[in-house]
Amino acid sequence: MRLFSALSSTMLVAFLLLVQSCTTNSTSSTNTPRLPQSETATTDDRTQTVSVAVPNWLISQSKSYYSDGVLSGYTSYSYGNDGRLSLEEQFSGTEVLILQRAFSWQLDNSLKIETLDAEKKLQATTIQQFSQGRLQRESILNTLGVAQIFSEYSYDSAGRKSSWVIQGSGIRPITTRYVFADGKNTQVQVLDSGQAVLKRYEKKFDESGSLVSEDKFDSRGQLLKRTLFSYETKNLIHEQTLNADGKIIRSVKYQYGKNNEQLIRIEEFDGDGRLQEVRTHTWLANPRAAGRAR
Amino acid sequence: MNMNKKNIIGTVIAFLLVSLALVPVVADEMVDVWMQVYQDASNDSQRNLVIIKIQELRNKDFAPMLLEALADLHVRGLETGTSTEQFDKLTLAKRLIQELGNLQAADAGRQIFTFYRDGKDPDLKSIAAIALGKIRAMDYAGQLARDLADINLIPNLIDPKPQEKVAVGIIQAMESMRADIGFEPVFLASVAWYSQLSGIKKLSAVAVEKMITNYGDSLGQIIGKNPQISVKIRAIEAVQRSTLPNEQKNSIGRTALRVALDAAVGRPENQAEINRLKVISMGLLMSSADKNASTAELFIELVRRDDGSDRTLDDTLKSLTGLGINGSESAVTFLNNQLLDYNERQKAGKNTDRDVRLIRELLASIKRIKSPSSQAVLFRTKFVEQYDTSVLRDVNDALKVYGN
Numbered sequence: 147m148r149l150f151s152a153l154s155s156t157m158l159v160a161f162l163l164l165v166q167s168c169t170t171n172s173t174s175s176t177n178t179p180r181l182p183q184s185e186t187a188t189t190d191d192r193t194q195t196v197s198v199a200v201p202n203w204l205i206s207q208s209k210s211y212y213s214d215g216v217l218s219g220y221t222s223y224s225y226g227n228d229g230r231l232s233l234e235e236q237f238s239g240t241e242v243l244i245l246q247r248a249f250s251w252q253l254d255n256s257l258k259i260e261t262l263d264a265e266k267k268l269q270a271t272t273i274q275q276f277s278q279g280r281l282q283r284e285s286i287l288n289t290l291g292v293a294q295i296f297s298e299y300s301y302d303s304a305g306r307k308s309s310w311v312i313q314g315s316g317i318r319p320i321t322t323r324y325v326f327a328d329g330k331n332t333q334v335q336v337l338d339s340g341q342a343v344l345k346r347y348e349k350k351f352d353e354s355g356s357l358v359s360e361d362k363f364d365s366r367g368q369l370l371k372r373t374l375f376s377y378e379t380k381n382l383i384h385e386q387t388l389n390a391d392g393k394i395i396r397s398v399k400y401q402y403g404k405n406n407e408q409l410i411r412i413e414e415f416d417g418d419g420r421l422q423e424v425r426t427h428t429w430l431a432n433p434r435a436a437g438r439a440r
Numbered sequence: 441m442n443m444n445k446k447n448i449i450g451t452v453i454a455f456l457l458v459s460l461a462l463v464p465v466v467a468d469e470m471v472d473v474w475m476q477v478y479q480d481a482s483n484d485s486q487r488n489l490v491i492i493k494i495q496e497l498r499n500k501d502f503a504p505m506l507l508e509a510l511a512d513l514h515v516r517g518l519e520t521g522t523s524t525e526q527f528d529k530l531t532l533a534k535r536l537i538q539e540l541g542n543l544q545a546a547d548a549g550r551q552i553f554t555f556y557r558d559g560k561d562p563d564l565k566s567i568a569a570i571a572l573g574k575i576r577a578m579d580y581a582g583q584l585a586r587d588l589a590d591i592n593l594i595p596n597l598i599d600p601k602p603q604e605k606v607a608v609g610i611i612q613a614m615e616s617m618r619a620d621i622g623f624e625p626v627f628l629a630s631v632a633w634y635s636q637l638s639g640i641k642k643l644s645a646v647a648v649e650k651m652i653t654n655y656g657d658s659l660g661q662i663i664g665k666n667p668q669i670s671v672k673i674r675a676i677e678a679v680q681r682s683t684l685p686n687e688q689k690n691s692i693g694r695t696a697l698r699v700a701l702d703a704a705v706g707r708p709e710n711q712a713e714i715n716r717l718k719v720i721s722m723g724l725l726m727s728s729a730d731k732n733a734s735t736a737e738l739f740i741e742l743v744r745r746d747d748g749s750d751r752t753l754d755d756t757l758k759s760l761t762g763l764g765i766n767g768s769e770s771a772v773t774f775l776n777n778q779l780l781d782y783n784e785r786q787k788a789g790k791n792t793d794r795d796v797r798l799i800r801e802l803l804a805s806i807k808r809i810k811s812p813s814s815q816a817v818l819f820r821t822k823f824v825e826q827y828d829t830s831v832l833r834d835v836n837d838a839l840k841v842y843g844n
Contacts (some may be wrong), residue, residue: 212544216618218574219542238570240612240647244538245495261492270492286489294489295477312473316482322469334469336476345472362468373468423544 203408203429204229210239213421219244229434245269280305302326320344330355345370356380371395381406393417403429471501478505484528491535495542503545510536510551518559533559534567541571549577556580562602566609573613581619584610588625592632604638611640615647623651623658624666631674648678656688663696669713672699676720690730697721697738701745718755726762736771739763743778746798753794757801764805772811778802779817786826799827800834807838815842 209220217239224233234247246262259272271287284297295314302308306326313319318339325333334347346363356377362370369390376384385398394417401411412425474497478490487509494502513536518529533555540548549572556568572580588610591603611629614622627648634640649655659682662675676696679689700718708714725735739759746756763771782799785791791799806814821827821835 212576214618216616218544218616238574238612238616240615240643242608242612242643244542247496261496270489272493286493288485288489294486295493310473312477314477314481314486317477317480317486320473320476320480322473334467336469336472338476344476345469347469360468 201432202435204432205427206430207428209426209428211424211426213423215424218423229432280307306331354380379406468501470497471499475502475505478509484525484532488528488532488535491532491539495535495539498542500543500545503540503543503548506536506540506543507545507548507551510540510548510555514551514554518561530561530564534564537564537568537571541567541574544575546575546577549575549579553577553580553583557583562605566605569606569609569613570616573616576617578617578619581614581617581621584613585619585622585625588614588622588629592625592628595633600633600635601638604634604640607634607640608638608643611644611647615651618651620654620658623648624662626651627659627662627675627678628666628671631671649682655682656684656692660692660695663692663699669703669710669717672696673713673717673720676717676724680720680724686728686730689728690725690732690735693721693724693728693730694732694735694738697725697735701738701741719758722758722762726758726765729765731766731768733768733770736763736766736768736774739766740770740774743774748792748794753797756798760798760801760805764808767809767811771805772809772813775802775806775809776811776814776817779806779821783821783824786824789826796828796831799831803831803834803838807834807841810841812842815839818842 204225205223207220207222210218212218219239220237222235222237223231224235226232230251231249233249236244236246238244243264245264246266248260248262250258250260252258255276257274257276259274261269261271263269268289270289271291273285273287273293274281275283280301281299283299285293286295287293295312295317297310297312299307300309300311306324308324310322310324311319312322320339321337321341323335323337324331325335327333330349330351332349332351334349335343336345338344343365345365346367348361348363349357350359352358356375358375360373360375362372364370371390372388372392374386374388375382376386381400381402383400385400386394387396389395396417397415397419399413399415400409401413402408403410408427408429410427410429412427413421414423414425416422474490474494478487478494481487481490491506494506510533513529513533516529518533519526521529537552537555540552552568552571552575556565556572559565559568569584572584588607591607591610596603607629610622611626614626626644629644630641630648632640656679659675659679663672666672666675676692679692679696682689684692696717700714700721703714704711704718722739725738739762742755742759743763746752760775763775779799779802782791782795782802785795806818818835818839822832822839827835
């Protein structure tokens with residue numbers, strides 16, 4: 147489920163990348179499934195290098211349940227006085243802390259993300275560096291502070307993310323190339339160090355610019371899976387994944403709260419339509435968006 | 441960057457934030473890329489960092505790769521290589537297992553259980569148990585329950601902490617699984633030897649109330665079947681605290697009182713514990729005003745066990761009170777007959793001061809029940825001149841409830 151991880155710290159990076167991949171092209175704002183603004187809450191942290199819009203809502207808690215309604219785990223989010231995400235804590239369904247991520251902006255405008263275990267021992271540090279509001283480089287450091295894995299991002303003349311290269315000591319470069327047509331990111335290629343295609347994604351959009359399907363192909367060009375998206379008043383409400391034979395292997399339903407602003411419930415089903423998991427989100431009004439939050 | 445340009449970029453991004461709103465941020469290519477990075481990683485230290493990233497992404501598409509990685513780690517063995525390599529492998533195993541649990545990877549049960557069973561590190565075993573719970577690998581619930589029951593029994597006197605770590609994992613697993621088989625060991629963990637510092641007693645006390653829907657039945661089974669009176673006491677106390685319906689509380693209370701009565705036969709060494717079980721059970725049945733005839737039979741049995749000593753006085757007084765609260769046909773008949781017996785004994789000058797206390801309690805119960813069949817008995821008692829004024833006053837008070 148794609149949105150499943152939307153509220154993890156990774157979204158902070160990924161969202162910026164998407165934003166940047168679309169920058170300066172007004173039509174590009176509709177080239178992906180659209181969900182409420184409030185869902186972007188934490189992306190606010192990433193945009194502090196420039197003066198950006200302040201989300202009305204901040205995610206405060208995300209809970210996950212088994213199909214029988216039993217809580218399987220939850221994540222809590224804390225914010226500093228400046229409204230920036232400061233801490234993400236993951237708990238088990240038995241309310242035991244599993245891990246934490248502490249976020250801190252550095253004087254050089256880089257973002258430091260420290261991953262800590264349940265005993266608050268450092269596990270890894272991620273440093274994200276930005277330029278003109280765009281993520282340029284991400285380094286993952288081990289507990290000794292030695293960088294082990296690096297990501298570099300490139301942008302085209304229109305400011306859209308055009309490539310992501312990841313490598314490390316002993317890790318051959320893997321390149322992800324983003325291809326645009328008619329202002330939309332219609333293809334994504336994952337390439338090995340010899341620039342051979344490992345995976346390829348083809349995306350289709352409807353007239354309003356919303357992503358309606360995404361096909362995934364292997365290195366030989368064989369279809370692996372197809373994901374279909376459907377919308378209601380521009381909100382993604384249903385996602386269905388089919389295997390190469392056209393059999394449904396997974397589907398996801400999305401529900402929204404008042405005014406369609408907040409994504410409040412996600413239900414995931416298996417290929418036979420059996421409920422597998424339910425996720426709920428609770429939100430708090432962003433004090434920095436006073437007057438706009440309802 | 442000058443302010444003008446900065447503002448332009450800001451405006452653009454602001455627009456996008458408003459109009460683009462949330463996008464499915466973890467694109468599939470990220471999953472592909474990180475899987476490839478894991479495969480290309482040159483050592484376990486790097487693999488550990490990749491897993492931390494994968495943990496952030498929380499995407500179920502990673503599950504097959506994580507499972508394969510765990511199988512590879514099993515083949516390589518956790519105890520080979522330098523101490524640093526072993527540490528990295530152990531850390532990696534924990535992270536892989538933890539994430540498979542987080543992703544509820546149903547296919548991972550067997551592999552995770554292998555690490556649980558064979559693991560020597562208590563943290564690894566604990567994490568594996570938790571993961572088994574998260575994926576609800578019910579095939580292993582029995583083994584986990586047995587292991588917890590074993591750990592509950594006795595601590596390793598040299599260092600109990602490893603046992604506590606594993607117990608914490610199993611309790612969480614049992615709670616996640618909601619396995620009936622896990623109820624008793626988790627309940628017992630709440631009364632076992634664990635240190636306060638471990639948090640196990642609190643964890644398990646919370647877990648037992650959540651983990652099954654037939655909470656009362658399970659507590660009733662513990663009271664009926666567990667051989668230790670101390671455990672039965674904990675169970676009846678849990679019933680008392682619970683929000684179970686009164687009917688169910690009473691049923692369990694009767695079981696507990698029956699157990700206490702049976703255990704009290706002879707002069708067992710643990711008489712004090714048995715008495716405690718009896719007192720709590722009687723209190724439970726009285727506080728919930730149980731009207732069941734079988735409860736009355738238990739109180740009657742207690743009265744009949746009265747041997748005239750101080751040791752049994754309190755039980756008898758409470759039982760007479762209990763019969764008044766119970767008010768069933770059996771209770772009324774017994775109380776009436778008892779009063780008639782006392783009347784005859786009084787006429788014969790055989791009642792002691794102790795008996796007078798019991799008679800007054802008995803009259804209070806008859807008054808409380810207000811059964812029509814008691815009216816005639818009270819009339820007959822009123823004319824037993826040998827009673828002192830306090831008893832006769834009680835009799836008259838009791839008759840007033842009938843309008844006399």
